[in-house]
Amino acid sequence: MSDLAAWVKAETGHAPADISLFERALTHSSRGGADYERLEFLGDRVLGVVIASWLYARFDKESEGQLSRRLNVLVSRETCAEVARNIGLAPRMRLGKQALEDGAGDSDNVLGDMIEALLGALYLEGGVAAAETFVRRQWESFVEEQRSAPKHPKSGLQEWAAANNRKPPEYRLVDRSGPHHAPRFIVEVQVRGAGEAQAEGTSKQEAETEAARLLLEKLG
Numbered sequence: 001m002s003d004l005a006a007w008v009k010a011e012t013g014h015a016p017a018d019i020s021l022f023e024r025a026l027t028h029s030s031r032g033g034a035d036y037e038r039l040e041f042l043g044d045r046v047l048g049v050v051i052a053s054w055l056y057a058r059f060d061k062e063s064e065g066q067l068s069r070r071l072n073v074l075v076s077r078e079t080c081a082e083v084a085r086n087i088g089l090a091p092r093m094r095l096g097k098q099a100l101e102d103g104a105g106d107s108d109n110v111l112g113d114m115i116e117a118l119l120g121a122l123y124l125e126g127g128v129a130a131a132e133t134f135v136r137r138q139w140e141s142f143v144e145e146q147r148s149a150p151k152h153p154k155s156g157l158q159e160w161a162a163a164n165n166r167k168p169p170e171y172r173l174v175d176r177s178g179p180h181h182a183p184r185f186i187v188e189v190q191v192r193g194a195g196e197a198q199a200e201g202t203s204k205q206e207a208e209t210e211a212a213r214l215l216l217e218k219l220g
Helices: 003-012 019-025 037-058 064-074 077-086 097-101 108-145 153-163 204-219
Strands: 170-177 184-191 195-201
Touching (some): 003 108, 019 108, 037 064, 153 184, 153 204
Antiparallel strands (some): 170 184, 184 195
């Protein structure tokens, strides 16, 4: 058994039949040839279904809105990247020279995408059972740590503004930098007459979310 096959089996519980499928799941487009992107497309959908069905059964008294808030956090780029780091995915990444120099090896975007690509490969070989085994093993602590359905910071900030007779929050893109595979966004959010905050993220949405969270903290 190859080193990669042994790692996949140890971390997912599935022994690869076609190791090239898993090599592809860990190959960045900067390497040329087949990369992880199609597998990531599939794995993203598999993750959503597995987590949604898990939450539906686990929190059987919660509304659709509460379940959606839980789901959004659990399938977020940040959570997926944390799972990738937890299983030691970064050293297995197959990156081109430029991507490596640009820091793709520690990018939440790339790590999150590759964990979904790995899930896509698991699904193709082992079906839903293999995918669900992996997700339940690696996401269990995240699910159980959600004592209540989390409120999205942007929703929370909008509610604060309404409750305090303010206009809705305004978001402004301050800067976008970095290469295509590892972009950085800086966003400013403002509630007129109350305060403002800036934050950085690997996507515009991530930066807006963090800026909203920081402003909520300021507003107390």
